[in-house]
Amino acid sequence: MKPKITKLETFQEMELKDKLASSFLAFENQIDIDSYVHDIRSEAFKTFEDKGFPSKKEEAWKYTSLNSILKEDYSVFPKQENALTYPDVKKYFIHEIDSYKIVFIDGKYSSHLSQTTHEGIDVCLMSSALNKPKYRLIIENYFNKAATNDSLPSLNTAFSNEGAYIHIPKNKLVEKPIQIIHFSTGSEAAQLLQPRNLIVVDENSHVQIIERHQSLTDNPVLTNSVTEIFGRKRAIVDYYKIQNDNLNASLIDNTFIDQKQNSHISVHTFSFGGKLTRNNLNFYQNGERIDSTLKGITIIGDKQHVDHSTLVHHIEPNCESHQDYKGIFGDKATGVFNGKVVVEKEAQRTNAFQANNNILLNDKATINTKPQLEIFADDVKCSHGCTIGQLDESAMFYLRSRGIPEKEAKALLMYAFANNVLESVKIPEIKQRINKIIANKLGVNIGFDL
Amino acid sequence: MLKIDNLHASVEDKAILRGINLEVKAGEVHAIMGPNGSGKSTLASVIAGKEEYEVQDGEIILEGENIDELAAEERAHKGIFLSFQYPVEIPGVSVTNFMKTAINETRKARGLEDMPAKDMLKMIREKSELLEIDRKFLSRSLNEGFSGGEKKRNEIFQMAMLEPKLAILDETDSGLDIDALRIVANGVNKLKSKDNAVVVITHYQRLLDYIVPDYVHVLYNGRIVKSGTKELAKELEEKGYDWIKEEVNA
Numbered sequence: 047m048k049p050k051i052t053k054l055e056t057f058q059e060m061e062l063k064d065k066l067a068s069s070f071l072a073f074e075n076q077i078d079i080d081s082y083v084h085d086i087r088s089e090a091f092k093t094f095e096d097k098g099f100p101s102k103k104e105e106a107w108k109y110t111s112l113n114s115i116l117k118e119d120y121s122v123f124p125k126q127e128n129a130l131t132y133p134d135v136k137k138y139f140i141h142e143i144d145s146y147k148i149v150f151i152d153g154k155y156s157s158h159l160s161q162t163t164h165e166g167i168d169v170c171l172m173s174s175a176l177n178k179p180k181y182r183l184i185i186e187n188y189f190n191k192a193a194t195n196d197s198l199p200s201l202n203t204a205f206s207n208e209g210a211y212i213h214i215p216k217n218k219l220v221e222k223p224i225q226i227i228h229f230s231t232g233s234e235a236a237q238l239l240q241p242r243n244l245i246v247v248d249e250n251s252h253v254q255i256i257e258r259h260q261s262l263t264d265n266p267v268l269t270n271s272v273t274e275i276f277g278r279k280r281a282i283v284d285y286y287k288i289q290n291d292n293l294n295a296s297l298i299d300n301t302f303i304d305q306k307q308n309s310h311i312s313v314h315t316f317s318f319g320g321k322l323t324r325n326n327l328n329f330y331q332n333g334e335r336i337d338s339t340l341k342g343i344t345i346i347g348d349k350q351h352v353d354h355s356t357l358v359h360h361i362e363p364n365c366e367s368h369q370d371y372k373g374i375f376g377d378k379a380t381g382v383f384n385g386k387v388v389v390e391k392e393a394q395r396t397n398a399f400q401a402n403n404n405i406l407l408n409d410k411a412t413i414n415t416k417p418q419l420e421i422f423a424d425d426v427k428c429s430h431g432c433t434i435g436q437l438d439e440s441a442m443f444y445l446r447s448r449g450i451p452e453k454e455a456k457a458l459l460m461y462a463f464a465n466n467v468l469e470s471v472k473i474p475e476i477k478q479r480i481n482k483i484i485a486n487k488l489g490v491n492i493g494f495d496l
Numbered sequence: 497m498l499k500i501d502n503l504h505a506s507v508e509d510k511a512i513l514r515g516i517n518l519e520v521k522a523g524e525v526h527a528i529m530g531p532n533g534s535g536k537s538t539l540a541s542v543i544a545g546k547e548e549y550e551v552q553d554g555e556i557i558l559e560g561e562n563i564d565e566l567a568a569e570e571r572a573h574k575g576i577f578l579s580f581q582y583p584v585e586i587p588g589v590s591v592t593n594f595m596k597t598a599i600n601e602t603r604k605a606r607g608l609e610d611m612p613a614k615d616m617l618k619m620i621r622e623k624s625e626l627l628e629i630d631r632k633f634l635s636r637s638l639n640e641g642f643s644g645g646e647k648k649r650n651e652i653f654q655m656a657m658l659e660p661k662l663a664i665l666d667e668t669d670s671g672l673d674i675d676a677l678r679i680v681a682n683g684v685n686k687l688k689s690k691d692n693a694v695v696v697i698t699h700y701q702r703l704l705d706y707i708v709p710d711y712v713h714v715l716y717n718g719r720i721v722k723s724g725t726k727e728l729a730k731e732l733e734e735k736g737y738d739w740i741k742e743e744v745n746a
Contacts, residue, residue, distance in 0.1 A: 439548075444584040447544050448594070448654065449572035449602035458597060462588030462637075 058117040059099050067095065069122040070204055083176055083206065086190050090203035097197035109382040109414045110353040115296045115322055118266045120238035122205070124152040128231040130262075132159060138260045139225055142475045145256075146224040148210040152231055153239045155208065159227075168213040169224055172242050175211040184213055188246050192274045192302035192330065199300045199326075202272040206242035209271075212255070216248040216278070223254040223473060228271075230295070232263025243273040245283070252282040254473060261295035273301045277309035279333070284312050284472055290319040290483055293348060300326045307333030307362075314471060315342040316480055317352045318487055328357040329367065331393075336365040343464045343480070345487055347376035347407075355384040360393040360423075369400040372464045375411035386418040387428065394423050400430040405437060405463060457490040497522045497693045498543075498662055503554035505542045512538045514718035515554070520662070523690040527704055527729060528697045530715035531737045536697045537581055539715065540666040544578035545571045558662065572598075573605040575661030575692075579651040579668050586638040591650065592620065594638050595657050602658065623656040627683050644671030652683045659687075664695045669703035681706030701733035714740055 055063070070091050074084075099116060100107040128151055139147070146169045149159035155171050162170045168181075175181040176189075190206075193199045210226045230237055239259075247253055261267045277283050289297060297320055303311055317323055329338040344352045358367040373381045383402040404413045417430040437459050445455035461484065471477045503516040512535045520526050530536050542549045543556060545568035556563050563571055586594070600610045611619075624634060627649045639647050648668050655663050665684070669677055684707050688694060696707055704712075704726060712729045714722040716737070721744050722728065732740075 438584070441584045441586055443544075443546050443568060444580065444586070445594075445598075446568035447546075447572055447578050447580075448598040448658065449569050449605065450598055451569045451601060451605075452567065454597070454601060455569075458589060458594075459586070462586055465588035 055098055056113060056116070062116055062120065063095070063098065065120075066122065066201070067091075073123075073205060073207075077207065081176065082182070082186060083189060087204050087206065090190075090195070090200040093195050093200040094197050094204055097200070100197055106355060106384070109380075109384075110322070110324055110351065112322075115266070115268055118236040118268070120236045120266075120268060121234040122238050124154065124233055124237065126233050127154055128152060128233050130156070130159065130229060130231065135159070135229060135260075135262070138227060138229075138258060140223070140256060140473070140475050140479060143223065143473070145222050148224065148226045150208065150228045150241065152229070152233055152237065153208060153241070167215065167218055167220060168211065170211050172209040172211045172244060173207055175244065176207065181211070184246060185244075188274065188276055189244060190274070192276065192304040193272055193300065194302065194328070196300075198270050198298055199272050199302075202240045202242060202270050202300065205240045206272070209242035210245070211243070212245040212253070214247045214251040214253050216250055218251045220251070220253040223256055225256045225258070227257075228259045228269065230261045230263065230267045232261075232265040234265065236266040237268070239267065239269045239271075241269065241271045243271070245273065245275045247275070247277050247281040247283050249279045249281065254284045254286075256286045256288065256473075256476065258288045259291055259295070259297055261292050264292070264294050267295040269295070269297045271297065271299050273299070275301070275303045275311065277303070277305045277311050279306050279308055281306070281309040282311070283309075285314070286471070286473070286476055287313065287315045287325075288476075288479070289315065289317045289323055292319060293321050293350070295320050296322040298324045298326070301328065303327075303329045303338070305329065305331050305333060305336045305338065308335045309333070310337040310339075312339035312341070312470065314467070315354065316483075317342065317344040317354075318346065318483055320350065320352070322351045324353045324355065326355050328359070330359045331361050331365045331367075334362050334364045336362070338365075338367040339470065340367070340369040340371075341467045341470060342371040343467050344371070344373040344375075344381060345460070345464070345484060346374075346379040346381070348379060349377070350379045351381070353382035353384070355382070355386075357386045357388070358398065360387070360389040360396045360398060362392060363394045363396070365393065366397040367399065369402075370467055371402045372467055373402070373404040373413055374407065374460055374463070375404065375413055376407040378410045380411070381413040383413070383415040383432070384418070385416070385430070387420070387430070389421040389423050389426050389428065391422040394425045396423060396426040396428070398426070398428040402432040403463070404432070404434045405460070406434060407437070453488070454490050457485070457488040460484070460488065497559060499555075499557040500543075501555045501557070503542070503556065504552040505538060505549045506552060507538070507549050511552075512549075512718055513542065516718070516720060518713065518720060520693045520695060522661075522693055524711065525688070525694045525696065525707060525709045527709035527712045527726075528695060528715055529699065529712060529729060529732055531741075534715045535718045536715050537666055540578055540664045540695075540697055543571075543664060544568060544576060569601070570605070572658070573602050577655050577658055577660030577663045579648075579655060579663065579665040581666040581670065583639045583647045583651055585640045585642075587640045589638045591634045591636060591638055595620065595654065598654070599657060619657065623653055626656055626686060627653045628679050629653055645673060645676035648672055648680055649676065649683075652680050656683060656687055661692050662695070663687075663692070664697065666697045667699065668696070669698055669700060677703065678706065701729045704729050716740060716744055
């Protein structure tokens with residue numbers, strides 16, 4: 047018999063767990079008991095109950111404590127529905143381009159703000175995919191097949207009901223990007239959101255997706271999100287996560303990506319906002335000649351915390367992975383980069399690159415960076431490098447001596463530092479938006495178009 | 497234009513400049529020579545406003561205004577330009593974007609609107625031709641992977657773009673082959689007018705064959721120990737600095 051692991055939980059954690067347990071019972075009663083996912087949900091909730099919330103004692107959570115966000119009395123289901131009008135929230139969309147939109151307000155689908163489709167491709171809702179027979183096959187083949195049974199993904203699986211469902215059949219080039227946006231309006235004193243996204247991109251298809259979580263209130267919000275992405279043979283997926291939430295919003299993003307041969311999947315994560323952000327980004331290469339790209343820019347200050355925990359699992363030969371994360375930390379901000387690369391014995395001729403470069407703007411800001419390479423194949427090229435530094439004084443003097451004031455010179459150097467991450471962004475409007483967010487954040491107004 | 501009066505400066509409590517007196521008038525070219533470690537580059541950096549240097553005593557006056565308390569960018573806005581001995585490599589910032597930012601920030605400080613893009617492009621084209629700079633070069637990252645000659649040409653290109661009142665050229669000749677030296681010197685000469693002034697810091701007479709100074713000063717041990725005309729530079733080239741050191745120490 048497996049010994050039960052006992053661990054010390056805070057009172058608040060126990061309270062929240064109790065609340066989740068009773069909420070789960072209520073949730074189970076209200077939805078179709080025969081549904082295929084019912085067993086998966088029940089199993090997942092048991093797993094979560096056994097494991098509990100992650101603590102700093104676990105290696106993977108050593109530098110990120112959830113204590114400060116678990117003390118809130120979160121409501122799990124919103125009691126009232128709030129409406130938003132497009133002009134109110136337009137600025138959170140990449141509105142300069144034509145796009146499909148899947149929009150949620152306090153966890154509930156907003157048909158008013160969304161633009162979904164079933165013409166040739168399915169860009170719609172997880173709730174309908176889970177309930178309608180025509181999606182049954184995809185759900186049975188893919189739902190919860192890439193997500194791990196770690197505690198927080200399990201908690202999400204237990205409550206999985208709503209989110210984005212995207213299925214691109216083979217040989218489709220989806221011309222319009224798809225924007226997935228989650229708003230929270232503060233209708234509850236504190237809110238827990240658990241969106242669940244499933245994205246299946248079949249052979250030879252190409253899609254671009256933009257994801258954003260935005261709180262419109264100062265009330266605390268905790269989002270525990272799970273996204274599963276499946277890229278079949280020669281699929282191309284470009285995924286952009288724009289994280290610029292307000293200082294009472296926290297995000298635990300669990301993204302699991304399963305790639306088949308010759309597929310190219312990239313994820314760019316732009317972390318500028320939020321109280322606590324944890325990005326668990328996992329790539330599994332189940333095929334040959336796969337390319338995986340993981341890039342990120344983090345610019346935070348105040349007491350913000352951003353943790354990037356990445357995993358690239360090289361399982362088959364002749365694949366590549368490219369990781370490049372840049373971080374700029376001011377005030378008392380804290381950052382974590384934990385990049386794990388596993389190269390299995392069969393995965394010969396793997397090229398795996400990882401870089402994490404950081405600038406600390408003062409003595410109070412910290413970054414913990416930890417590359418983890420586990421290599422079992424012998425014919426591989428793997429490199430990793432991390433740097434932590436300050437802004438280059440001689441470069442500052444050089445710029446200032448040309449008439450560029452201190453603040454602008456700092457901003458220019460930060461742009462320059464982060465620039466190569468933006469180079470691989472394929473949607474120019476996203477690049478412009480990121481530039482604008484950075485400029486706002488740094489309090490400068492200069493027309494850099496790097 | 498520039499008047500330096502009894503300037504004392506140190507870095508990390510080490511005195512480097514020990515009482516510099518120098519006056520540069522509009523339309524003049526001054527050369528400052530001297531052995532290694534005499535304080536030439538420090539003098540250039542102190543005039544340009546590098547913060548690591550602490551001015552203990554004395555004054556730097558630009559057009560009647562004491563600029564001691566001004567930040568480097570404010571001095572640039574007032575028309576001071578330093579051509580760096582070792583231009584800093586800044587990956588990710590193109591030469592063009594850097595120049596645009598520098599010019600528009602300077603204009604902003606002077607209460608002017610941004611330069612229209614068309615005028616900017618025209619100016620960039622003219623000035624890059626003057627320095628025989630390839631257009632492709634302008635979209636490269638600032639100084640990154642530039643050869644020694646390219647870096648120095650790029651410095652003078654920036655000078656041409658910013659049109660300073662007082663340009664200080666810190667060992668602009670070092671690392672240049674004879675062709676690059678001629679291009680750089682030719683550029684400087686074309687930019688010279690009766691309204692601006694140039695201070696050339698150099699080890700060698702070579703550059704002064706092309707940029708002919710009105711006055712030559714010898715800096716030794718943090719002081720200007722000898723001043724003269726261009727003949728002094730020739731004498732230094734022939735005899736080295738030992739005779740000056742002996743004179744000073746005697």
